[in-house]
Amino acid sequence: MNTVATAGAAAAVKTAFDRQGALGEDARVDRAMAGFACDFGALSALRLESCIHCGMCADACHFYIATEDPQYTPIWKVEPFKQAYKRESGPFAPLFRLFGFKRKLTADELGQWQHLLFDSCNLCGRCSLICPMGIDVAALIEQARHAMFEAGLAPKELYEKAAHQKRTGQPEDSAEPYRDKLLAIGRSHGVDIPLDKPEADVMLTVPRTDIEHYPEAVAALARVMSHMNVSCTFRSDGLVAENYAYYAGGREWQRDISRRLIEQALACKVKVLIVPECGHAYSALRWEAAELYGRPLPFKVRHITEYLAAQLDAGKLRLRQAANGVSTFHDPCQLVRKGGVTESPRKLLRAMGVELRELDDHGAFAFCCGGGGGVLDIQRAAPLRYRAMESKLREVDQTGAQTFLTSCSDCRRTFDDGKRHFNWDKTPQSLLELIADHLGSAQEARS
């Protein structure tokens, strides 16, 4: 059950928040604290203990920079959990409880934090780079989202999509199943879609965003793999790359959704599972799936740009020169800052002779597009998201580049949405599509 309630006492301005389930108020708070504690260990405690309240993390976060509203200070976003940690499990918890230093939260107060933990955080990790104590603030926020989910306090869009994906494998109903859509994309783009092969070297997945919005990107993936003559397959029962439970904070659901892909990869004995152009899918599969699955994965997880850069080095990917003028590139946070896939896209661009003009803040320091972490899906977050993305669009404009590329379809969709909202004159393009359009012959690779 989902209801939207307006409540809360903690924040100066009360914001609406969503609730799931019919839990009593106390039970909600208890579940939140248990959810926070469930993946709580020494590292998380060290992070909470080390904060010196210097406030610098605010200066890294685009939500604070755009609004100058102190509630968007990254470490403030986990404040209720910091308090709860001190009261419940910190080194001096008994003292805190005995003297009543930290009061127990109410469910309403917790609900107020939904806006801070979901609507105004992309899990982009820029704040983790600025902290003089080295605290990975974004990791704490992700953990706090788990607690909110357990308490039935996730935004309804994320909760519903996660529930749907856990149940059916795709995050929402579609007129025809994604499997059929995939085959239709192959037919309409004249490209062979390898599907449900019993065995292959590589398993391909696809962003739901591409299926719904950018079918050319899906065709590009199939075309590039076919060009390299790689033994690969999509699997009907493990198609969707995104993991909406990762956004919503549902750890068990996240595990179940990842497991669907893992089991498909195991069934066809692949050596590599390819994450397409999707940043959060990469974080969920590359860095969290094995932990949730409970054992190391017997195959590698690679982002498509990483995989293609390696194939380029191996001489299997041949590229022609691209005559698309000066280009600039948006570094998706989950891939670059948080995932280390920094050099691969640049290597591919160089191989196509693309003149890259970097954004002022690029690589590890790039600002998020504003849509990451599920924010793009939360409707009520749109006005704030637009404010947070304005400076990013200005940075793109300042490069004077004719082509604006990225390697994450959610970033692409966020920029497309910004284009409509601001009447912006740039169109975000997929790096993978650029590659697919410039596949060369063996001769061209040598010349």
Added chain:
Amino acid sequence: MDLLQFARGPALKFALIVFCFGVLWRLTAVFLLRHERTLSEPRHPVFRALMGGLLAAGSRSAPHREFIRRTGYSEALGYSYHIGLFVVVLAFGPHIAFLKSLFGVSWPALPNNLVTVIAALTLTLMLAVLLRRLTHRVLRLLSNFDDYFSWFITALVIVTGLMASTHFGAPYEQLLAWHILSFDALLVWFPFGKLMHAFYIFPSRAINGYALARKGASV
């Protein structure tokens, strides 16, 4: 037993015991918690990730170039009063004598007058820090009792120290007793509040840095 004897004797002993056990407990309680298992394939071998952790432990001492424009003022303020505190604690003759009685080692001192001036400057900088905490919208929101009390107790030690070294307002013995008592209070408070960052700073940077570096993420 007069006040000075009390401050130097049982009060100091008590404070040192609370300090040592408190610090040890606060560190142990954290490190005894569950250590999360990492099962994902690391991007870099352990050695390189460890180097990343070490790098972070050092490099976070200065802000990344990209952030300086926004954080330069805070960093400069923070650095200046911390340096002042270090000089006052470690380069003042009587402090060196006290540390020698505890650890058996000593080193040359700076002239007393110079340290007094540095202490006064440090106090001024700390006032600027407090003012900033009270007026900056982010700092005001984040700050709690711990922030203000830790500031107060540190400032109190400097004020009483300055009074003692300049023989201001009361007989020297009495001023010294206050100074030592305020230091005792600081030692007792130390493990309970944010002063603990002195012990957390390098492990926190290194361990978070390691966790990021094993993924190839930026540190």
